[in-house]
Amino acid sequence: METLLAWLYAPWPWYVAGPIIGLMVPMMLFIGNRSFGISSNLRHLCAITQPPQVGVDFFKYDWKEHTWSLMFVIGTALGGFLAGVVFANPDPVKLSLAAREMFTAWGFTPPTASLVPEELFHPSVRNFTLLFACGVLVGFGTRYAAGCTSGHAITGLSTLQLPSLYAILGIFGGGLISSWFLVPWMLQ
């Protein structure tokens, strides 16, 4: 019992987390012949909230057929609550030495138990403008590419699909540009 509790509070190593994430692909197929992916829910949420008089065609469909997918992300948020609040890891992220040195050079205080840095997520007009703008990029990009990390990197590559490989190249290229150039520039 003690060990189980300790396990629930501790961070999980990659060789436990990765296979569980990968198992989402066959799980969705076995539950209801569904393709595992998260970002399409952003579209469904737009379809639910779009007023009839606006009428962008892309959001005119019966979103109720995708209730299963919305239930999945409601679950994702619940799982986040359980893992991040109820069984929250009290210790900071154990980063590599190189990463710790990089964040110090960027002027960041060492990570606390929070998964996100105060420097970027603390409520302020500047931070929330940036978070919103990056959210727009994520929402626009994932729909343009018809998928995100789950739909393309996990489901797409698992099923050996060329379009997903293109998407991954784009995603990783964009991430490298941001992480190497935009983040340091933004922090100046």
Added chain:
Amino acid sequence: MLRYLPYLLAGILFGFVLIKSEAASWYRIQEMFHFQNFHMFGILFSAIATGMLSIQIIKRMGEKQSLDGQTISIPEKAPGRVSYLVGGLIFGLGWGLIGLCPGPIFALVGTGSLGAFVVLAGALHGTWLYGALKQHLPH
């Protein structure tokens, strides 16, 4: 509603893992893009390997039914190149800055992070913007 329960449970497991593996951590994403730790690559590679192995097993099992009685089929992505590359690039730019892709956005929203709600609001606006501009974009 009962038929949606398996999806809810799978979602809970997924959200739990995203937080426990720190895949929803901004620090881990920066560390990954700077190739300073194997952790995130380990998650991605082992997830893809597990998915691939499962798909191969499903293919070799022959025709199988899902829980709700449908014949299991492997999903196919629509052919294309430009939209996948450009869309991926735009998404990646956002991901590299704030360290959150859609799964972790929902998981972090569940932890009550105000910043994650702002990101989700932005992502919904971005999705809507794409829907409004779709016919003018190269695909």
